[in-house]
Amino acid sequence: MRMVKRLRKDFLILIIGCFLALSFDVYSEVIIIAPSENSQERLQEALILAEPGDIVQLTSGIYELEDSLSLDIDSVTIQGNGHEETILDFSEQKSGAQGLMVTSDDVVLRDFAVLDTKGDAIKVKGSDGISFINIRTEWSGGPLSTNGAYGLYPVESKNVLIEGCIAIGASDAGIYVGQSENIIVRNSIAKFNVAGIEIENSYYADVYNNTAVNNTGGILVFDLPGLPQQGGHDVRVFDNSISDNNTDNFAPEGNIVGEVPRGTGIIIMANSNVEIFNNQIEDHETVGIAVVSYINDGDSVDFTDSGYYPHPKSVQIHNNAISRSGNNPDLDKDIASILFEISKGDMPDVFWDGVLPIKQMILGQPEEDRLIIKDNGEIGFAVMNPIRYMLSLPNQLSRDQSAYSGTITPLTPVIID
């Protein structure tokens, strides 16, 4: 009996010992920071001295910051008490091109807000494993061209998760993922930005269950020339609510999003393998969905970039509800004014500019590259004939959808490593 008791006691000690040893490994340090006179130095030093596995916990309150913050340690979590409770306020920012910059891997940012930065709110560059969870980025003065360009801005990164975030007032894109790979953007809200959500020069992205409302353009899937990573492909946009993106374009001139017409739901430009489905797209003053090539503006020199393909390819648009498009198009922008002209004011819900390599415009497109438009209910559709348009010949526009009813080949879901 005594023997058994003793064994049991030893066993218990062993268990407790194991638990302690484990907890040492698993529970790393929590560094608690509160707003103070020298928030800047304290917070920045904490971000420099953090060890992998640490949590930098920001208590509730307003942190007044004058310079940008940065994190370059792997496996660190920066967390607040909620995006209404923990506020990083950059309205008096004196230096730094963004509010917070992250350049390390396996980083989690959650439950805080970044307000009124001079440039971008949160930029993440070259990170493998970056999660933004319940983060808010906002310019509190409303949509102004003096606002910073991007809210949430991961670039050249892999395994990017944006979940439950809110992006308001960016003068370029609220949520912008550039030159990245393996991306999920979900359950987030983008409003009063020029572009709500933009996936640019990126591979394998799933954008779903988001709300894009009151931007200039709701969701953009773009590929641009002259960048280290180009040839954007495999992007799925589904189950999103995209409506009333009718805010006047307030992007500073010279930027590509400056060309987005007010009142656009989705634009797909020069990407391959794009699947747009199950979205609710309504009340856009220019067009619900536009599928377009990257075209240099008239005064520019041709892009000499090699290996860049300027035309969209293998785009599938199905099972969307698209309604009330084009009743007040933004005629200051080329896409809108050309469409208005050739449609004689009868604007479609879905538009393809029809621009392809010359050979394909004459002889036709390879079957697997063709646009598919299917099961979207009663929608207005239009495709331009660019050759007839250039030569001012009649029949510049076709509204016949039947030529685009191929078989849907679903893209595979994104899995974040």
Add this chain to the structure above:
Amino acid sequence: MKNLLICFILICFSSSAIAVNDDAILSDQTPKTLSEFNFFSDPLRQIPNDDVVPYELITSLFSDYTDKHRFVYLPDGTTAKYNGEEVFNFPIGAALIKTFSYQNIDGGTLLLETRLLLNRKNGWDALTYVWDIEKGDAYLALGGKTIEVTDVITPSNAASIRYRAPNKNQCKECHLKNDVVEPIGPKPRNINKAISYQNQEMTNQISHWTTLGFLEEKRYSNYLMVDAFDQNYDIDNRARSYLDINCGHCHSSEGSASSSGLYLSIDDEEFGIYKKPVAAGRGSGGLSYSIVPGHPEESILLFRMLSNEPDIMMPESGRSLMHIEAIDLITEWISEMQ
């Protein structure tokens, strides 16, 4: 006997005072004060120890018109190796030391900070020490420091300067190359210049480094790096030299500005002519291209040099004043471009 003892003590004392503290360079425990490294025999006058060699660059990075005092230290018996056109491969234990200062209006020197690049076992470490002149030492500032400077002489005639000593991460903004911290200045093309050592006659630095055994042989760059503000040189060489040292470390395919697609090193053949902005935001200034030949007023590159606003100005960090002479240089260069 007594004299001998005094001699012995003196030698011990003097050698311990003069020798650079190799342990401090290599240790994981970064010293809190600059004096622990023993780089200087007279820190306030920036007189280095015998083992610590001053050097200069042909054209240097603009840092709000500060004067820069640069020094290199290599552990005894070690050499740096050539790495083509890139920064020399320095041995473990090497240190690059750079002190930033202004001239006071009363003629004195205002020391601001001393930045160190230490080549430790796991690679280069970037640190800065901010000066407390009354205490005669500089103190480690991992989080950086803002120094409000007044009563100094600069060509800008600014009444006050909000000088920023960079935090450790800001050091990396410029010094990261392929995710690894590297020096920027000590490349063959940048140090191919004669300077005066301890008031001796002028000697080319590559020759001198070879004489000292820092380099095994003399080798020169294929690129002509010139003093950007020496009117005797061709405007194109001057401008490309300026952009190389001021912009090229970030604006390269391996640097912090890789995602911009705008590359400005001296060996980049496309350097922004009719290059469209990508994610510049307000930095584009409503203009369409980085450089429009013949039209400085339409060139984003110049627009961003002409701004002091955080989201517009270039470089993004490291200055709060405009570099007037460089603005003139780049304006002239773009104007004359065909």
